[in-house]
Amino acid sequence: MNASSELENYKIQLQQVEAALIAEPDNEELIKLKEDLNEIIVLQQELVTNTPSEVLTTSSSSLSDKERLVWKVGDRCLATSKGGQKQVAVIDGISQDKVAITFANSGKKDMVRLSDLSIAPIEEKRNIFSKRENKMQ
Known part of the structure; x- marks a missing residue:
């Protein structure tokens, strides 16, 4: 889209x-x-x-042109909250060097610099039934 x-x-x-x-x-x-x-x-x-x-890319001197991150609306990322902690967020909109995000845990919205985003950890899906099955055996 x-x-x-x-x-x-x-x-x-x-x-x-x-x-x-x-x-x-x-x-x-x-x-x-x-x-x-x-x-x-x-x-x-x-x-x-x-x-x-x-799409816009994160411009960082530590990344080569090949390694630049490409962000688009809907991507998961890590962003710094008002409290200074890195938290998982979802990109709502991108405008030049600013990004509108929603923090996944709190639902709070914020504007951050595009260059401040980093890659979010991969979310592992856990199967709660596998733990129960192991306990039953």
């Missing part, structure tokens, strides 16, 4: 949220979702107008 079609999807989602707000104008979750979608739409519009390649 390219940046233009993602922008259209966000606009459609915003219309759906606005329609839901007509029925529930005091719903705080819908109000927050509308604000978040508006923010993402602005970032996505900047991405569409400012980035011809649809």
Whole structure:
């Protein structure tokens, strides 16, 4: 999915949220979702107008051109939280040298520099049944 079609999807989602707000104008979750979608739409519009390649790379002097990281919306990454800790986050939007992210554990949104992102650890899926089976044997 390219940046233009993602922008259209966000606009459609915003219309759906606005329609839901007509029925529930005091719903705080819908109000927050509308604000978040508006923010993402602005970032996505900047991405569409400012980035011809649809993806941006992390520029770091320690990485060669071949090793540059390529980030896109929806990627998992490690980002520094306000508390200074590296946490897993998901990229919501990319604009020049800034990235809109949502921290996976807390759900909090933030803007960070593209160059501050690093690769998230691979998430291992655990099978809770395999532990139980071992205990039963």
